[in-house]
Amino acid sequence: MVNKSKSAGSFLLHLWEQISHTVVLLVLIALVYIYLMQFLDHNLPWIPYLVISLALVKTIYFTFFTFRQVNKSIKQCHSFGQLLWVFGLLVFLIIFSFAADFTCLAAAHPGSFKGRQMAVTYAEKLFEYFYFSVVTFASIGYGDLVPVTVPARLLVILEIGQSFVMVVFGLSNINNIHTTIKNQ
Numbered sequence: 001m002v003n004k005s006k007s008a009g010s011f012l013l014h015l016w017e018q019i020s021h022t023v024v025l026l027v028l029i030a031l032v033y034i035y036l037m038q039f040l041d042h043n044l045p046w047i048p049y050l051v052i053s054l055a056l057v058k059t060i061y062f063t064f065f066t067f068r069q070v071n072k073s074i075k076q077c078h079s080f081g082q083l084l085w086v087f088g089l090l091v092f093l094i095i096f097s098f099a100a101d102f103t104c105l106a107a108a109h110p111g112s113f114k115g116r117q118m119a120v121t122y123a124e125k126l127f128e129y130f131y132f133s134v135v136t137f138a139s140i141g142y143g144d145l146v147p148v149t150v151p152a153r154l155l156v157i158l159e160i161g162q163s164f165v166m167v168v169f170g171l172s173n174i175n176n177i178h179t180t181i182k183n184q
Contacts, residue, residue: 011082018069019089025061026097029054033104037122047108048151052158055101059158062094067169087170094166095133098159102129105152112152115145137163 032054036047070086103126105112116128132145136159147153 012085015070015086015089018072019066019093021069022062022066022093025058026093026100029058029097030100033100037104037107044108048105048112048149051101051105051108052151052154055098055155055158058097059162062162063165066090067165071169071173083173087166090166091137094159094162095137096130098136098155098162099126099130099133101155102132102152105155109149109151112147112149113145114148115143133159136160139163 033051036050040047070090102113103122106125106129113132128145135142135145136156139160147156
């Protein structure tokens with residue numbers, strides 16, 4: 001029994017080592033967003049394109065670096081539960097980061113989205129866009145919140161592309177972990 005807990009602990013530590021750079025990148029982007037929303041004039045025309053640029057950098061980073069690093073951790077998975085931790089964490093990071101993108105974009109350009117937006121506080125707005133990000137990531141698209149401007153639509157396209165890559169990555173690695181567990 002001690003072996004399994006040591007294995008799980010070492011797996012989670014190794015996973016943290018693999019994704020810590022990504023978490024730092026997301027925190028830095030969030031700090032840039034906080035700066036943009038607090039101290040800059042929201043009517044500046046370049047802010048939505050800065051949000052798109054940061055989201056593109058983040059998406060490329062996720063696709064080419066984080067997935068490669070996480071793939072190394074997956075090879076050390078000893079159970080399906082550990083694999084679920086990996087994918088759950090990745091999905092949460094992607095969804096939350098796009099929710100921050102949507103929130104900043106909506107603050108910089110209030111006409112970016114139309115539909116249900118009754119939130120008043122920043123936390124409520126972040127929750128609304130977290131919900132929208134979950135719906136977008138899952139490709140459900142209820143239509144209660146709709147991107148209207150080009151930057152908003154580009155962000156949605158980036159998230160849908162990222163979710164597609166995540167699903168393909170997940171499916172290919174579920175087979176790998178199944179084979180690894182079977183061989184043990």
